[in-house]
Amino acid sequence: MKENLLNIKTMQDAIAETKKNIATIKEKYEKELQPLNEAVKTLEEKIEAEKQIINPIILKKFNETKEKKYEGGIGVQERKELTYDEVKVFEWALEKKMFLSLDKKSFEKVAENIGAPTVKVGKKLLVTYPKELKIEG
Structure with missing residues (x-):
């Protein structure tokens, strides 16, 4: 039984170390992805601003033509x-x-x-x- 407990402890330690490595990798990639995520957010905001210009024009045309x-x-x-x-x-x-x-x-x-x-x-x-x-x- 002691051998089994040692096996479990060894595997638990390996899991903890692996989770630590995963966290380190995630943190690294999150930092690397941050500028890309910010660029996407900026572009989405610019698209929304363009839509705010287009929407009233489209609605005016619709009200005139029902197209x-x-x-x-x-x-x-x-x-x-x-x-x-x-x-x-x-x-x-x-x-x-x-x-x-x-x-x-x-x-x-x-x-x-x-x-x-x-x-x-x-x-x-x-x-x-x-x-x-x-x-x-």
């Missing part, structure tokens, strides 16, 4: 957007014994069809971008 597809594969999607007074809707739901608590996700699926008070169905426009822009020419 949903634009240069580079950019598109516009119309999505339902419900607005309502949560307190009044919750009170209404309790009266109707429909919900014990307002499950917003479930409620919003049926809200426009069940006559709940204060519910307004609007549209929300969303500019979409493909994973890779298609630039012609």
Whole structure:
């Protein structure tokens, strides 16, 4: 049994040493990757800034033409957007014994069809971008 315990101790020591080596390697690579990660973050922020310039232009064109597809594969999607007074809707739901608590996700699926008070169905426009822009020419 003593031999088995020594074997376990030897393996435990080897595991500890290996984990220490792994941590050292991870730290080294994390330091090496830091500039690359920062470069990616900077580029993502620049893309977002460009989108903030493009989005109002696309939405203006959409509102004028109702066209949903634009240069580079950019598109516009119309999505339902419900607005309502949560307190009044919750009170209404309790009266109707429909919900014990307002499950917003479930409620919003049926809200426009069940006559709940204060519910307004609007549209929300969303500019979409493909994973890779298609630039012609």
